[in-house]
Amino acid sequence: MTVPSGLIAEDIESYLDIHQHKSLLRFITCGSVDDGKSTLIGRLLYESHLVFEDHLEALEADSKTGTQGGELDFALLVDGLAAEREQGITIDVAYRFFSTEKRKFIVADTPGHEQYTRNMVTGASTAEAAVILIDARRGVLTQTRRHSFLVSLLGIRRIVVAVNKLDLVGYSREVFEEIEAEYRDFAARIGLTDIVCIPMSALRGDNITEPSPNTPWYHGPTLLGHLETVPVGQHAKDGPFRMPVQWVNRPGHDFRGFSGVVVGGRVRPGDRVRVVPSGQQSTVTRVVTMDDDLDEAVAEQSVTLTLADEIDISRGDVLCAADSPAGSADQFEAHVVWMAEHEMLPGRPYLLKLGTRTVPASLSRPKYRIDVNTLEHTAATTLALNEIGVCNLNLDRPIAFDPYAENRDMGGFVLIDRLTNATVGAGMLHFALRRSQNVHWQAMDVDKAAHVELKGHRPCVVWFTGLSGAGKSSIANLVEKRLHALGVHTTLLDGDNVRHGLNKDLGFTEADRVENIRRVGEVSRLMVNAGLVVLVSFISPFRSERRMARDMVGEGEFCEVFVDTPLDVAERRDVKGLYGKARRGELANFTGIDSPYEVPEDPEIHIDTTATSPEEAAQQVVVRLRELGVIT
Amino acid sequence: MSSEDRGSTMTDTLTHLQRLEAESIHILREAVAESERPVMLYSIGKDSSVMLHLARKAFYPALPPFPLLHVDTTWKFKQMYEFRDKMAAELGIELLVHQNPECLELGINPFSHGSATHTDMWKTQGLKQALDKWRFDLAFGGARRDEEKSRAKERVFSLRSAQHRWDPKQQRPELWRTYNVRRNPGETMRVFPLSNWTELDVWQYIYLEGIPIVSLYFGAPRPVVERDGALIMVDDERFPLFDGEEPQLRSVRFRTLGCYPLSGAVESTADTLTAVIQEMLLTTTSERQGRVIDHDSAGSMEKKKQEGYF
Known part of the structure; x- marks a missing residue:
């Protein structure tokens, strides 16, 4: 029993008191009808006595002809979707409600058919936890991985894996433990660690509300028991204060309040606040509600604040903790989920709505697209309906933001078509791009000049590019030895080595190669800032990415070395045996074979390896660095 | 909620009613901020009473910046009319009443014309007439998702064509609390601030807040x-x-x-x-x-x- 019906009859006021102090958890269920999702939701409604007699009678009648051989078919309580589909009604997310003694629950239920990504993303956006169903007979499937990825993309960290239909595998502990191990292994790779696996049968009611006698080996919580104790709203509350201004409340000359939902942290009278993006500051004087002024408002509350100073604030501004304000920028990198029939058009201006701010925005071509089934990154020129990619966004004015991972309300946005006004996409901000204005950029007291002074030489990126097997690494290695002997502080980034660590998630598609170079460029930049001479040995086949790496550092801090070895020579050497593999078709996207190499047009150093030994080449580089004033 | 009931704001977890209240207030403010001529459909029932109460909270200390609209059928209970007029007068909120003139002329009633015709002509047609007459571009309604299976997937912000039709294919995905309220000329929005409330929530809130009902x-x-x-x-x-x-x-x-x-x-x-x-x-x-x-x-x-x- 999850509702004390005895108490309702005997002492309604005590019952209401209990009900009044319930908290609220919103969660999403992921799985298809085959996994028993509808049965599970129907069971939850039934167990919390939300099924009325008239519904139940219909249910009993239907169950006789249903798939459960005369037992109550709980799925019928929530299905009814077939009829709707016939009527041409879009089924996307259905919200269902039930409650126990401790909590009210809002369940986002997304049908697992067409439009899956769009619907799941929508349902997950407001959920704090996810219940992922796995059919015990089928184990971890592609769809399980897809659901988990989407859930993690939307920032849900608390996962319940419901290993369902355990009755059909004889309540086997081995089956359950195998599935659990496989799932945990996969989940860790996409950053999900807060996982509870529960062996159950939604149909038979095992481990839903009561520990099941059929699984004596299981000592964890029941599904409802767990959902009742999942912490809610902690993430937002622990963060710094944020309140996007929805409405300026000005009934007369003697009152001017700023209304909105607190989406992060807490606020009290006397707190210093900063308005982002304007940067103006003031002090909170009152937290106004119709009931009375509050001593404090916390995340998720709708309030109206008054401030000590007459400063210019309008809808779309964000009131922030003065000592920990949100960022302000007009260019971002973000995950974008496309939700419209018409594909995304890079460069076209859309409207972006983030919090209470709506601004024109355009998107870059996707850096890559993510296959939701395999999680592979692939090159893409656009995003079609239900596709997910990473893009840069360009806004026509700065807005207040926090990374989505830190605050969903401050980093989640929708994209609106300017002609039809339809919602065509949604996205999650990662970070502001470097060239973007960030008013809170941390100034370093120990700057590059200080590093140069201490090290006794200037920093520089020496970028070796050329075909696989051209001799880049050998030359770079010799250069580093010589520089080291000269007392120069160096480091060597080698393509193969970096792919074992920092870039081990990347493949060899065009998009991955671009990302590969972008990351190495960023790392090089950090090391240049630390005053090092950075030797980079990467095939780096595309001109535009070498250009990008060059642009990341200052003028005179980039030295491109073209290690020029003709393809037939490199292939003949084939030190690593890769050309052979590529020719046999065992290696796809191999530079020079089935992926292009774009020759540098104007490198600082051009080494013809057919006419120069590695030692001579290394000497050439050191001499050139002296000419460039990097070393003395 | 009264400050006494709000004792729990000092603790870390808001109650479900506090969160529902905050969500509804957010919806009300968002709709008003992004519309030109909003109106609140007032049916005099308990859900309308709660919605009106939430609207007062959303814009306090100002009054809600929109009128109430009662699409009347002339067949409501007498006590409902009395209650309606008393509430509007007490709160000082403008009340608009529309009765479909065609129905008045034809004397449409549930006894001779059946409930379907009665409802369609007085309420559905009457509502469209009223929205056109006053050129409202956004109307709040008190519907809840838990009322019926088919409402479970209803949007909070529901787009209607210039002809007031609901096109299931044009409904927009709603993520986070970021509602797309933009409309083309002639299109209107129906907005349901109580979407996530259940019948028990409504009753409990009436009880806690002392909201007057018929x-x-x-x-x-x-x-x-x-x-x-x-x-x-x-x-x-x-x-x-x-x-x-x-x-x-x-x-x-x-x-x-x-x-x-x-x-x-x-x-x-x-x-x-x-x-x-x-x-x-x-x-x-x-x-x-x-x-x-x-x-x-x-x-x-x-x-x-x-x-x-x-």
């Missing part, structure tokens, strides 16, 4: 006749009694309110709020059973919505 919700002796198994109150002399039919005085109350000839009463002596809630919790039939409108045809809600019904 006394028809409480059990009292009322003159009723039995029609097709439903107890119908004889609220005025327009009620056509059968030969020899005599209204009986029985202690009844209403779970939902509408046109009196279409509202089925339940026998009850529950005359306090807690007693009503107690009965509601112990009851074994769903709320909408008393609404004659839903029984007309299966899936009728979807059809009505496409035609412009709320």
Whole structure:
């Protein structure tokens, strides 16, 4: 029993008191009808006595002809979707409600058919936890991985894996433990660690509300028991204060309040606040509600604040903790989920709505697209309906933001078509791009000049590019030895080595190669800032990415070395045996074979390896660095 | 919620009612901020009462910056009209009343024309006329997702064409609390701030906040006749009694309110709020059973919505 019906009859006021102090958890269920999702939701409604007699009678009648051989078919309580589909009604997310003694629950239920990504993303956006169903007979499937990825993309960290239909595998502990191990292994790779696996049968009611006698080996919580104790709203509350201004409340000359939902942290009278993006500051004087002024408002509350100073604030501004304000920028990198029939058009201006701010925005071509089934990154020129990619966004004015991972309300946005006004996409901000204005950029007291002074030489990126097997690494290695002997502080980034660590998630598609170079460029930049001479040995086949790496550092801090070895020579050497593999078709996207190499047009150093030994080449580089004033 | 009830704001976890309240207030403010001429549909029922209360909170200390609109059928309970006028006067909020002139002329009523025609002409057509007449571009309604299976997937912000039609293909995905309220000229929005409330939530909130509701919700002796198994109150002399039919005085109350000839009463002596809630919790039939409108045809809600019904 999850509702004390005895108490309702005997002492309604005590019952209401209990009900009044319930908290609220919103969660999403992921799985298809085959996994028993509808049965599970129907069971939850039934167990919390939300099924009325008239519904139940219909249910009993239907169950006789249903798939459960005369037992109550709980799925019928929530299905009814077939009829709707016939009527041409879009089924996307259905919200269902039930409650126990401790909590009210809002369940986002997304049908697992067409439009899956769009619907799941929508349902997950407001959920704090996810219940992922796995059919015990089928184990971890592609769809399980897809659901988990989407859930993690939307920032849900608390996962319940419901290993369902355990009755059909004889309540086997081995089956359950195998599935659990496989799932945990996969989940860790996409950053999900807060996982509870529960062996159950939604149909038979095992481990839903009561520990099941059929699984004596299981000592964890029941599904409802767990959902009742999942912490809610902690993430937002622990963060710094944020309140996007929805409405300026000005009934007369003697009152001017700023209304909105607190989406992060807490606020009290006397707190210093900063308005982002304007940067103006003031002090909170009152937290106004119709009931009375509050001593404090916390995340998720709708309030109206008054401030000590007459400063210019309008809808779309964000009131922030003065000592920990949100960022302000007009260019971002973000995950974008496309939700419209018409594909995304890079460069076209859309409207972006983030919090209470709506601004024109355009998107870059996707850096890559993510296959939701395999999680592979692939090159893409656009995003079609239900596709997910990473893009840069360009806004026509700065807005207040926090990374989505830190605050969903401050980093989640929708994209609106300017002609039809339809919602065509949604996205999650990662970070502001470097060239973007960030008013809170941390100034370093120990700057590059200080590093140069201490090290006794200037920093520089020496970028070796050329075909696989051209001799880049050998030359770079010799250069580093010589520089080291000269007392120069160096480091060597080698393509193969970096792919074992920092870039081990990347493949060899065009998009991955671009990302590969972008990351190495960023790392090089950090090391240049630390005053090092950075030797980079990467095939780096595309001109535009070498250009990008060059642009990341200052003028005179980039030295491109073209290690020029003709393809037939490199292939003949084939030190690593890769050309052979590529020719046999065992290696796809191999530079020079089935992926292009774009020759540098104007490198600082051009080494013809057919006419120069590695030692001579290394000497050439050191001499050139002296000419460039990097070393003395 | 009163400051005493808000004791828990000092603790870390808000109650579900505090979160529902905050969400509704956010929806109300967002809709008003992004519309030119908003209006609140006021049906005088308990859900309308809660919605109006939330609107007052959303814009306090100012009054809600929109009028109330009652799409009248002339067939509501007398007590509902009294309550409506009293509330508007007390709160100082402008109240607009629209009665479909065509219906007035034809004398449309549920007895001669049937509940379907009655509802369509007075309410659906009447609502469209009223929205056009005052050029409202956004209307708040008190519908909840838990009322009916097909409402479970209803949007909070529901887009209607210039002809007031609901096109299932044009409904927008709603992520986080980021609502796309933009419309093309002529298009309108229906907005449902109580989407995530359940019947119990509504009652509990009325109880906690002391929100006034029409006394028809409480059990009292009322003159009723039995029609097709439903107890119908004889609220005025327009009620056509059968030969020899005599209204009986029985202690009844209403779970939902509408046109009196279409509202089925339940026998009850529950005359306090807690007693009503107690009965509601112990009851074994769903709320909408008393609404004659839903029984007309299966899936009728979807059809009505496409035609412009709320």
